[in-house]
Amino acid sequence: MNYSADDISFDSLGAGDKDFLIFWAHGWGHNKKAFSQVAESLQGVADSILIDLPGFGDSPKPESVWGVDEYASSICSFVDERSKGKKAIWVGHSFGGSVGVGLAGSFPETLDGLVLVASAGLRTERPLAQRVKVWIRVRTFKLLKRIFNLLGRDTDSLYAKFGSPDYKQSGEMRQILVRTLNQDLSAAAQKISCPTVIIYGEKDTATPPAVGQRYSTLIDNSEFVVLDTLDHYTLLSTGRHQVAKRIKQLIEGL
C-alpha cells in the first residue's frame, strides 16, 4: 500500500493548546468541509483536524481497491503522529464512521474516544416491501446488463439509471465504494474498547437508527442517541448543535 500519512490533506482548527484532538472524517463523496461548523462550535473544548479521506477532497486516490481495513491502517499513523501527548477522538459521519470503526477495532491504542454519526458499516434488515423492491431492481439491472453485453452496447447508461447517487458519482472510486459498502464491520465493532457515542437521525433512510442500535449492542462502552426530526445529512447542518453537545459530553467523561 503506497499511501503515506503525508499524502492526506487536512485542515487544522485551534491553537493546539487543548488536551483533546478531534479527527473529523466525512462521509462518501464529501470532504473536510463537512464537519467544519461542528468543529468550530467545539473550538473551546478541543483542537481539530478535518481530514480529506484518501480519494476525496485534496487527498489522492488509493492505487488499489481499498476496503475499510486499508483506510484504517493508512490513517492510523496519521492519527498517532498528530495526537502525541493528547487524547485523540475520531468523529466520523457515514463512511467516515466506518473508517473509525475499523481504526478503533484494529488499533485500540490509537483512539481515546469514538463518535459515530449516522455511521455505515453494518447491513441492516430492510422491511419486506423494500427488500422486494431492491431484489427486483437488482435482478432487472443484472438481466439488462447481460443483454447489453450480448449486444455489445455500453453499460454506463444502466449504471446511471440503476445506481445510487453515491454510486453514480463515484467514478474511479466506484470499486472502493462497492467493496466498502459490502463490508460488515461487526467483528471490528466488537473489538472496540474506547468510550463511544453513537448518534443517528430518526428520519435517516441511508443509515437508519437500526444500524446504530446494532452498533450499540456490539460496542461495549457505548451510548446510543437517536435525534428526532433529523436525517442522514441534517445531522451535520441543523442538527449540528446536538451532535456538538454529545461530543462535548463524551470528552468531559474522558
Next chain:
Amino acid sequence: MKRIAVFFGGISPEHDVSVISGMQVMDALDPSSYDVIPVYIATSGQWYTDPTLRQRETYLPSAEQFANMRKVSLDLSRAGKPRLLTTEKKLFGSQEASIEFDVAVLVFHGLIGEDGNIQGVFETANVPYTGMRTKASAITMDKVATKRIIDEAGVPILDYRVIPRPRRGLIVTPEELQAQIGDFDFPCCVKPNHLGSSIGVARVENVEELSEVLPEIFAFDDTALLEPFVENLVEMNVAVKRSGGDVVTSAIERPKFSDELLDFKDKYMSGSGGKTGQKGGAKTPGQSSEGMLSLTRELNPELGDKDQLIRDMAAKVFEQLDGSGAPRLDFISNGETGEIWFNELNPIPGSFGFFLWEAAAKPVLFAELLDELIAEAIELHAGRQLPKDPTPEAARLFNKR
C-alpha cells in the same frame, strides 16, 4: 419532556433577523429533552403555530402558506398551565382548543419583544419565560435611561444629548438644534434612542448635517441621541449570564470595523453585498457563508489588562440592571488613548450570541446555553409566585375567600 414554545418574529424592524434566530434556537433545543412549539408573530401582529414554521422556505415572500396556519393567542387568565388558545376545525364548524406548554423562549429582536412589552404579557399570564425581566428589558431598550442608570454604577459612558421628535413633523431646524445641544462638540454620532442594529446611526460634522439626518431617525423613533464621535473606534462585545450564584462572562469579540459607520445591510448582509465596509456582530452566523465568522469578528483578542476591566464592567452593568438571561454588552474604545465606555446592552442578541459562549473560558454550547436559560426561566418564575390568596389579612375588605 418539557414543552417549549419558541416565540419569534414580531412587529419590529428586526423581524427578519428574529425569524432566523428563532429557527436557530429551535434547531439548538435538544430534542431528547424538549418538544418544540414554534410560535411566529407576523408583522401584521397575528400569532401562528405550525411545524413548517421551523423551515426557512415558509418565510419566502408569499402570504399563502399562512392562510391555513393555526392562529393562536396566549391565555392570560393564569388558570392552570401556560397555554395557547386556538380553534380546531371540526366536521361542522370549529371548536375552541388549547396547546399547553411549560416555558416560553423569547427570540425577539428590537422594539415590542425586546423592550419589555412582551415580557410584561408573559408576567401577566404567569408563564415562565427566558431572558431579561420586564423592567430590565424596558430600561435597556432606552439608551438614555440605560445611560443614567449605568452612570450611577460608576461605569464610564459617553457624554450625550437627547433630541426629542418634534410635536409635529420630523424636521428640527439647525437653529432649534443649536439651542437644544448648546456647545456639544462636533463631529458627533447620532442614533435613535430605542432601535438597535445600527439602524439610522450616522456621523455628523455640524448642526446642519444633524438637522438633515434627524428625519430619518424620527421616522422610526421618538427620540434621538447625540454622542461625541469616538476616533480610532474599537468595539468590544461580551455576553453575560448567571451561573449558579456567580455572574460569568463569555468570550470577548472585536468586530472588524472599517473606517466609517455602516448601515443595516452592511451589518447583516456583508456576505452578499460585496461592499467594502464590513462590520461584525452579525446576528446570523449560521446563515453566513463559510468562514464569514472569522472574517467579521475576532474572538478572544489580546487585550492585556483591558480584558478583565471589560469583564468587570460588564458584570457591574448586568448586576445594576438586575440582569437575567444572556444579554450582550457592547463597549467602545478609542484605540489610541485606550479609553473604554459602556455603549449599550442587547437583551436578546442575535443567535443568542451562542458563538461567544462556545468560545468562553469555560465553553458553553448553544444547546447547553438554552438548557440554562430554560432552567433560569423556571427558577425566576417560581420566585415570583404570590400566595394563593394574594390579599393580606390587613387588606381584606370582604370575608375570607
